[in-house]
Amino acid sequence: MLLPLLAAAFVPQQPAVIVQLAPGAADKGGPRWSPKGATVALTAGERGLTGDFALGLPDAPRIAVRLQKSDGATHFDQLWLDADRDGVLSERERLVAVPKEQRGKWWSSFSGEVAIPVPADGGAKATTRPYPLDLWFVEDPQEPAARPALRWSRRGWHEGQIDLDGKPAFVLITEMEMDGVFDQRDAWALARDRAALFAAAPRRLEQHCWLDGKAWRPTAIDAHGRNLLLERCDPGVTEAEEQAKADIYKADREAPRAEQPLAFGSDLAAALAAAKRDGKRVLVDFQTTWCGPCRQMEQLVYSAAAVTQAAAGVAAVKLDGDEQRALVKQYAVTAYPTMLLLDGDGKELRRAVGYRGVAAMIGFLKP
Secondary structure, three states, X not given: OEEEOOOOOOEEOOOOEEEEOEEOOOEOEOOOOOOOOEXXXXXXXXXXXXXXXXXXXXXXXXXXXXXXXXOOOOOOOEEEEOOOXXXXXXXXXXXXXXXXXXXXXXXXXXXXXXXXXXXXXOOEOOEEEEEEEEEEEEEOOOOOOOXXXXXXXXXOOEEEEEEEOOEEXXXXXXXXXXXOOOOOOOEEEEEOOHHHHHHOOOEEOOOOEEEOOEEEEEEEEEOOOOEEEEEEXXXXXXXXXXXXXXXXXXXXXXXXXXXXXXXXXXXXXXXXXXXXXXXXXXEEEEEOOOOHHHHHHHHHOOOEHXXXXXXXXXXXXXXXXXXXXXXXXXXXXXXOOEEEEEOOOOOEEEEEEXXXXXXXXXXXXXX
């Protein structure tokens, strides 16, 4: 059964077409975007850490999990995953990991597959569909009292091919909400070849995609991702106009560059002492090596002439959140980048979280 998607104010231009979809082959490439991991709360018991999570249509049985340490193991290296949802964690449902230390934490990573129930529909018998997923558990030695949780994310996507305007076109859908059901909260892409399909930026299934300068939108989707209904539409703008409006970094890219980017130190205590002595303020940029917006700010914002001028009376310090764990906790940093403006006594004057452009950073640094 096709589920209708939320419709925006589009004008249909021709009858809808159905795209048949099937799971994509991971050995033949794949999209560069993936969903954010979901979380399973765990409870400690005699047999390890246990929990369960929902996946699929609302009436589908929940999936039980249990984490354990093998004899003599220091970290969790075994995971039982109730793949068939029968409520029994059997030996064949046991997954094994080799825990690895990364950024001061211990990661136990597993790969498994569960079955999503597909109810009878239109004369077809009830069946199941495979749902491959990755699961990981992280132990933080510096946070022994943290509540344990298992994270997981779906592996793979669905794709299909269809003729549009007399030429082959490729369609891809993938979950962005980890619930085992395809709907308007998930994402799709449309292109003339698979390489372009995998390189395309994701769009919500309630949004349109462009193909040869023409807009197409999904109008309905099978909850199990087997097919998608598409139609031509008129979004009221051209593709170029839409791209220009969506380019949030345009002003920052075009900002005049400084001869030298803003210089950052790495010693917060020394910066605070110097700021107190000289009557300055301190800019603290909490970032990490894996933070994409942090790299964007380094390239586009901290190299802008107007930002370096605004920071003339400020001592700047950059801290790696994975290394400076005590300071992350002291300043309640929960996301990256996080920028703080402090006075010489360490009192917080301002805080900003996430990418901030040139204009926003100038305002952030103002006296």
